[in-house]
Amino acid sequence: MQQWIQALITGLLLGGLYATLSLGFSLTWGLLRTINFAHFGFALLASYVTYELSTVHGFDPLLTLVATVPIGVALSLGLQWFVSKVKLDMFGTLVATFGLLLVLEAAISRYWLQDLRRIPTENNPWLSNVLSVGPYTMPVVQILGLVAAVALCGFSWWLLQRSRAGYAIRASVENPTMARAFGIDATRLGYLIAAISGVSVAIAGSMIGILYALSPASALIWVPVTLAVVLLGGLANPVGVAISATALALAESFTRQFADPSLAQLVALGILVIVLLFKPSGLFRPTVEVSER
Amino acid sequence: MSTDILRTDAVTKTFGNLRALDQVTMSVRDGEILGLVGPNGSGKSTMINVLSGFLRPSGGQIHFGDTRIDTLAPHRVAELGLARTYQIPRPFSTLSTLENVMVGGSFGRARTDRDPRTTGMQWLEFVGLGDQADDAAESLTLHQRKQLELARALSCEPRLIMLDEVLAGLNPTEIEGAIELIKSIRDLGIAVVFVEHNMRAVKGLCDRLFVLQSGQQIAEGDPATVLSDQAVIDAYLGSQHA
Numbered sequence: 248m249q250q251w252i253q254a255l256i257t258g259l260l261l262g263g264l265y266a267t268l269s270l271g272f273s274l275t276w277g278l279l280r281t282i283n284f285a286h287f288g289f290a291l292l293a294s295y296v297t298y299e300l301s302t303v304h305g306f307d308p309l310l311t312l313v314a315t316v317p318i319g320v321a322l323s324l325g326l327q328w329f330v331s332k333v334k335l336d337m338f339g340t341l342v343a344t345f346g347l348l349l350v351l352e353a354a355i356s357r358y359w360l361q362d363l364r365r366i367p368t369e370n371n372p373w374l375s376n377v378l379s380v381g382p383y384t385m386p387v388v389q390i391l392g393l394v395a396a397v398a399l400c401g402f403s404w405w406l407l408q409r410s411r412a413g414y415a416i417r418a419s420v421e422n423p424t425m426a427r428a429f430g431i432d433a434t435r436l437g438y439l440i441a442a443i444s445g446v447s448v449a450i451a452g453s454m455i456g457i458l459y460a461l462s463p464a465s466a467l468i469w470v471p472v473t474l475a476v477v478l479l480g481g482l483a484n485p486v487g488v489a490i491s492a493t494a495l496a497l498a499e500s501f502t503r504q505f506a507d508p509s510l511a512q513l514v515a516l517g518i519l520v521i522v523l524l525f526k527p528s529g530l531f532r533p534t535v536e537v538s539e540r
Numbered sequence: 541m542s543t544d545i546l547r548t549d550a551v552t553k554t555f556g557n558l559r560a561l562d563q564v565t566m567s568v569r570d571g572e573i574l575g576l577v578g579p580n581g582s583g584k585s586t587m588i589n590v591l592s593g594f595l596r597p598s599g600g601q602i603h604f605g606d607t608r609i610d611t612l613a614p615h616r617v618a619e620l621g622l623a624r625t626y627q628i629p630r631p632f633s634t635l636s637t638l639e640n641v642m643v644g645g646s647f648g649r650a651r652t653d654r655d656p657r658t659t660g661m662q663w664l665e666f667v668g669l670g671d672q673a674d675d676a677a678e679s680l681t682l683h684q685r686k687q688l689e690l691a692r693a694l695s696c697e698p699r700l701i702m703l704d705e706v707l708a709g710l711n712p713t714e715i716e717g718a719i720e721l722i723k724s725i726r727d728l729g730i731a732v733v734f735v736e737h738n739m740r741a742v743k744g745l746c747d748r749l750f751v752l753q754s755g756q757q758i759a760e761g762d763p764a765t766v767l768s769d770q771a772v773i774d775a776y777l778g779s780q781h782a
Contacts, residue, residue, distance in 0.1 A: 411656065414639040418632045425630060428592070428614040429643050429696065535634045 250504060253383055258500030260385060262493035263393030264458075268451035268469060269476035269488050270399055271323070271444030277483025277533055278420050278440050280337045281330050285344040286448055287473070288351030289322050291466040293452025295359055298461060301370045308371055308457045309388065312450065319449025320442050327441035331434065348466065356463035365460040373457050392454045396489065399447050403485035406443075407534055412436060420535040471512075472499075475519040479530045487531030494518075545570045545700050545731050546591070546622070551600035551610070553583075553590055553755075560586040562755040563600070568700060573722065573732040575746035575763065577739075579775055583755040584735045585627065588702050591733075592624045593617035604700070623698035627705045629685035631677035631692075638664060638673040640688055644695035663691040667721060683714045690721065694730075701725065702733040707741055719745055743767065751775070 268290060275281045293315040301308040326347070330340055368374060373388035407413040419426035419433040426433060459465070475495055480487030495515045503511040522530060546568040553561040561583045568574045576584050589595040591602060593614040602610040609617050623644075631640050641660040664670050667687040672680060680688060686706055693701055703722065707715050719741055726732055736742050742749065742763065749766040751759040753775040759766045766772055 411642075414632075414635050414643055417634050417639075418643050421632050421634050422630065424594075424614075425632070426643070428594070428618055428624075429692075430615040430619050431643070 249382055254500045254504040255497065256383055256385055257504075258497035259493060260389035260393055260496075261500060262489075262496035263389060263396040264451060264454055265472055265476055265496050266396040266400055266489045266492035267392060267447050267454070269473045269480070269492055270396075270403060270485060271447040272473050273477040273480060273485075273488050274403065274440050274483050275323075275327075275444050276477065277481075277535060278416060279327060279330070279437055280420075280537075281326070281335075281340040281344070282337060283326065283344045283444075284341065284470075285322075285326060285347035285351065286444075287466040287469055288348040289319055289445070289448045290452035290455060290469065291355060291461070291463070292322070292351060293319055293449045294456030294459075294461050295355055295364070297453040297456035298364050298366050299359075301366050302364075305370065308366055308373055308453070309391070311456075312453050315449040315453045316446055317449075319447075319452065320445035323441040323445030323448070324438055327437055331437065352463045352466060359461075359463070361463060363460045363462050366457065371457060386458075388454065388457050392450070395450050396492075399443070399450070400485040400489040403443060407483070407485070412439065416440065417535050421537060468512075472515040475515040478519060479522055481529055481531030482533035482535075484531050484534050487529075491530060543570055544568065545605060546733075547603045548591070549601045549603075551587075551590060551597045551602060553586055553595060554598045559755050561590065561597070561752075564752070564755070564757050566750050566757065566760075568731050568733055569748075571726065571729055571731055572747040573726050573734055573745050575742045575749040576733055576735045576752070577737075577742055577749055578752035578758075581754075582752040582775075584752060585704060586755075587752070588624060588704050588733070588735060591617075591702065592622060618696055618698075621697070621699035622702070623693035623696045623700070624702040625686075625689040625693050625704055625706055627708070629682070629689045631680070631685055631688050633676070633678035635677055636673070637669060637675050637677050637680065637688060640677050641691045641695045644692045645697075660691075660695060663695045666694065666724075667691045668717070682709055686710070686718070687721075690725075694725070698730060700731040700733065702735070704735050705737065707736055707738050715741065739767070 272283060272286045275283045296315050296318060297308055297311040300306045300311040300314060335343060376387045378385045378387055378390065407416060415431045416436045419431050419436060423433055472495060476488055476492045479491035495518060498518060499511045499514045502514045544567040548564055548566045550563045550565055551561055552559065552563055576587060578584055586595065590597050593609065593612050597610050601608060604620055604622055607620055609620065632643065638660050641663050642656040645656045645659050661673060664673055667690050669684060669687050669691060672684060677688060707718055710718060722732060722745055734746060746763050748761060749763050750757065751766060751772050758771045758775060759769045
């Protein structure tokens with residue numbers, strides 16, 4: 248029983264990280280029509296900046312968000328500017344951002360080399376800082392991550408479904424020409440979405456830097472689970488992202504606890520394949536249904 | 541007494557070798573319903589698209605009030621107070637009925653301190669869609685979609701609204717309702733450009749008519765006179781009645 252509850256807690260907390268990482272990917276895909284593989288490069292860069300600032304300069308790893316969030320936002324805005332300037336279609340964005348991911352990886356391995364990097368425990372109070380409730384343990388940084396995930400997904404949901412900017416965004420994604428005729432400035436709204444994506448990718452990246460060992464190639468381990476969360480959750484659907492991130496993380500956590508830990512990595516993709524077999528549109532509706540152009 | 545709210549001077553629009561509009565000079569007076577009529581392919585829809593800024597004229601000028609608008613983007617034209625509906629209603633299907641109307645009331649010239657939800661609701665009730673406010677726009681019938689188009693255009697608080705075949709596809713009862721609705725739009729002091737094939741509605745509604753044929757203006761004036769004009773009869777009825 249105790250094992251079950253601990254696996255449940257671990258899964259919920261991991262879900263927070265998955266949701267934070269996937270939210271931006273889902274928003275830019277669903278609303279900006281950019282399949283942004285550089286997202287994983289942005290996260291990796293944030294992880295390394297967190298590593299660098301806390302290891303070399305002795306900052307508290309959590310404090311490095313002050314640096315990584317602006318970097319994430321700047322990169323996302325820059326990408327959005329480039330994509331709208333060059334007028335890439337969706338497939339074009341996939342190819343271009345995959346290239347950008349490779350460039351980022353190469354740059355990172357040039358500066359930080361190929362070695363496995365980990366913030367030393369003495370510089371990283373958050374790794375061992377654990378909240379214990381009875382027999383159960385919860386890493387404090389992951390609790391904060393879960394709070395951030397709830398805040399980001401909640402804010403995005405409110406923005407899209409309840410705010411004035413929200414129906415402007417949905418309208419202009421569905422029919423840009425018509426939305427322009429009603430005076431909606433799609434460009435500014437696009438930057439708003441990109442900025443939210445930048446904030447969430449930076450928070451996710453810094454958390455990864457705090458929790459895991461880093462190598463330049465590690466950007467790619469996050470791809471399968473992110474794709475699974477995004478496809479199951481419905482494009483740009485923050486609630487869908489939160490729920491599918493939690494579900495996949497729980498499945499992974501239980502697999503790790505009760506079956507073979509080495510299978511855990513495959514669980515997300517396995518669930519994705521099974522769900523798509525029976526429900527090809529995913530579990531949740533996208534925020535905007537776009538007839539593919 | 542009444543002044544012109546919209547004026548075109550020798551507006552021409554060519555597509556390759558086709559002259560869709562040929563030196564058309566038309567004016568709409570404040571607060572009137574102007575019927576823009578003509579056979580299929582005569583350039584009515586092109587005219588609406590040119591006036592609303594979706595197409596740039598190849599020649600000539602358009603003034604809306606004192607502002608020259610033929611060089612402006614569609615959303616600038618909309619902000620000045622020139623709204624339109626579309627022949628085939630295309631609501632934003634991912635938005636609710638009310639949200640569709642709020643789009644119009646939130647961003648253009650109608651942007652005010654008032655709650656867009658309240659004003660949006662008022663326009664929905666004005667066109668008779670009050671009960672459908674929270675329904676998804678894609679669940680509406682054709683008739684309701686046309687009402688929604690009207691509400692959305694009206695929520696921009698236009699001074700002139702251009703209605704592109706709003707009656708097409710409606711049954712006789714719905715047409716009666718729509719005609720009353722258009723009258724009440726005029727009663728709000730909004731000028732109307734009414735593009736329509738239904739001649740009974742045109743006769744019953746319009747203060748003046750403007751007739752196009754093959755991109756050229758062939759008649760203009762009060763409905764009775766224009767519809768008895770031989771050139772107009774020939775254009776409409778062609779050889780069958782010759």
